[in-house]
Amino acid sequence: MVKAVQTPAKTVAPQAYNKNGSPLSSQFHNWKTTWQHFCFPFFYFSLQENIFRIVSPVSPARLYCCYAVIIVLTGAVIALSVALSLSEKPEQVSVKNTYAVCPRNWIGFGSKCFYFSEDTSNWTFSWNFCMKLKAQLAKFDNMEELNFLKRYKGTFDYWIGLHRESSQHPWRWMDNTEYNSSIPIRGAEEYTYLNNNNWISSARIYVEKRWICSKSNSYILQC
CATH class of the missing domain: 3.10.100.10 (Mannose-Binding Protein A, subunit A)
Structure with a gap:
């Protein structure tokens, strides 16, 4: 007599859905693709065990270069703002009046x-x-x-x-x-x-x- 062997059923993790009925995993996949094609494709997000992790596929040298560019641009903006604020100050004209004591x-x-x-x-x-x-x-x-x-x-x-x-x-x-x-x-x-x-x-x-x-x-x- 041959006994039927019951294969244990695979446990399927419950699927989360948003309000529109779409799976959240596909939504996060779309977000990851969007950030990868953004003008600074340095970081993208992946969902694993409901925790967001930041992953950097770019080399550290390139990151340091970008950081330097950002710092230089920020300094230039600050310097320009200071220059404009100083140029708007009215000129102080020295006027001398003469009086007899x-x-x-x-x-x-x-x-x-x-x-x-x-x-x-x-x-x-x-x-x-x-x-x-x-x-x-x-x-x-x-x-x-x-x-x-x-x-x-x-x-x-x-x-x-x-x-x-x-x-x-x-x-x-x-x-x-x-x-x-x-x-x-x-x-x-x-x-x-x-x-x-x-x-x-x-x-x-x-x-x-x-x-x-x-x-x-x-x-x-x-x-």
Whole structure:
């Protein structure tokens, strides 16, 4: 009597499926094929006992070369970003303004100090007053200084340093320099003042007006 030999049935591992009903093994196979054909085919994934392993079929020398290229490109991107950020900063322009350091109750403009009196007197007294302060009756060297005097004096009349010996002589400043006649002087007298209309006018020596003293200042503050 021959007994039938029963061959043990092969144990088939349970198959996992995704939501679409496709086996997960085929899906991982497709993923492996895709990564192998990617622009950096250095790694691909294989499923064994439900564990992912990273396998590198490329030689170490080639990997090191690629690492070096990546590092160089990263450094170049960082350097470019820093350069762009620096170029966007606005240029710092150094501007220097000049101010005269003047005594109390004096007004600084440019490299000069000016004193505007609040009292009135004749031209001679005004001249002596400025001399005691180691100054002179006001002298302007350019239009900027003249415009400053006009703005600051308000509506009052102020003696300034222009004078002459007679109508036949030129106008001179207190330091004896000749006036360049850049601004015409009104009137026929020998002593000048800035009138309430900001013109340079002439008057007799004994007329009482306010006065302006001026002096150069050797202490200049630059900032």
